[in-house]
Amino acid sequence: xxxxxxxxxxxxxxxxxxxxxxxxxxxxxxxxxxxxxxxxxxxxxxxxxxxxxxxxxxxxxxxxxxxxxxxxxxxxxxxxxxxxxxxxxxxxxxxxxxxxxxxxxxxxxxxxxxxxxxxxxxxxxxxxxxxxxxxxxxxxxxxxxxxxxxxxxxxxxxxxxxxxxxxxxxxxxxxxxxxxxxxxxxxxxxxxxxxxxxxxxxxxxxxxxxxxxxx
Numbered sequence: 625x626x627x628x629x630x631x632x633x634x635x636x637x638x639x640x641x642x643x644x645x646x647x648x649x650x651x652x653x654x655x656x657x658x659x660x661x662x663x664x665x666x667x668x669x670x671x672x673x674x675x676x677x678x679x680x681x682x683x684x685x686x687x688x689x690x691x692x693x694x695x696x697x698x699x700x701x702x703x704x705x706x707x708x709x710x711x712x713x714x715x716x717x718x719x720x721x722x723x724x725x726x727x728x729x730x731x732x733x734x735x736x737x738x739x740x741x742x743x744x745x746x747x748x749x750x751x752x753x754x755x756x757x758x759x760x761x762x763x764x765x766x767x768x769x770x771x772x773x774x775x776x777x778x779x780x781x782x783x784x785x786x787x788x789x790x791x792x793x794x795x796x797x798x799x800x801x802x803x804x805x806x807x808x809x810x811x812x813x814x815x816x817x818x819x820x821x822x823x824x825x826x827x828x829x830x831x832x833x834x835x836x837x838x839x
Contacts, residue, residue, distance in 0.1 A: 633659050640675075650680040657692065658807060666696050673805075688797075692805025695824060702819045703728065707800050710763055710773055710788035719819070724758045725838045726815040727831060730801070732765045733776050735809045741828040742780040748831060749783045755839045756817070759784030764809060766795035814838065 636652045643649055657672035673689045673696075680686060705718040705728065718726070729745065731738040745759055759782060763773045770790050777786055789798045796806065804811075814823040814834055826834060 629659070644679065650676055650683040650685075653680070654685060654689070657689070661692070661696070670696050688802045688805045688807070690805070691802045692807065695804040695806075698804070698813075698821045698824055700820055703804075703813060703815055703821050705760070705762075705787075705803070707762070707787040707789060710770070710777060710786040716760070716785045716787055718760065718815075721758050721760070721815075722819045723817055724756045725817060725835060726758050726760055726813075727835075728813040728815065729759065729761045729828075730764055730806050730809055730811040731761055732763065732809050733767075733772065734765070738810055739780075741810060742782050744828050744831070745784075746780060746782045748835065751832075752835055752839060753783065757835060757839060761786045762800050763788040764794075764796050764798070764801050764806065766797075768792070768794040 633656060636656050639646075640649055640652050640656065653672050653676040657669045657676065660666075660669035660672060670693055673693050676683060676689050677686055677693070683689075703718060706715060708715050718728075727745070727748075729741070731741070745761075749757065749759055761777075761782065761784060763777075763786065765773055765788075767773075768791060770788060773788055787800060788794070789800045793799055795801065800806075810828070811824075812826050812828060812831070813821055814826060814831070816822050816838055822838065823834060
């Protein structure tokens with residue numbers, strides 16, 4: 625982080641210590657937790673998230689913070705993911721993919737890189753699908769426009785299972801996002817054949833090398 629960022633987070637940390645019960649302390653804790661996470665300081669990030677959940681259980685983003693703790697601790701553990709499918713009817717359960725190498729890709733239409741990532745995912749599916757590779761995408765558009773999400777997906781023709789929570793529970797504030805505290809897009813997980821998460825921070829451009837090792 626830059627010197628300016630370091631100074632800002634130092635100020636936030638002192639504020640939290642000086643005013644542990646102030647109205648603005650919960651917001652400061654979120655900023656500290658996210659800042660530490662983006663800097664790769666996972667243990668520090670978890671401590672800030674845990675402090676928020678403990679001291680401000682009714683905070684509007686408390687559930688998302690619980691999910692973030694869950695995500696930061698997920699390497700080597702089984703990932704749980706259930707939800708309605710974007711295309712067609714019915715619900716998806718990740719447990720049904722056990723025995724395959726799975727990429728779970730959280731996305732939204734307004735994130736420019738997702739367009740390029742979908743092209744890469746389609747290519748990877750063609751190259752490795754027969755070897756036991758499967759794609760699961762989770763749409764987190766805040767527009768609550770299922771038709772638009774379906775149209776976007778149809779234009780990219782990425783094979784796999786595609787989840788979408790319609791209505792007021794769509795987007796980053798909905799259950800598909802808060803379950804693992806998804807706070808930036810895209811977010812990508814790799815799950816091994818045993819159902820356990822191998823990577824939770826990988827970029828799509830690095831997926832092929834990881835898939836070659838996992839398959």
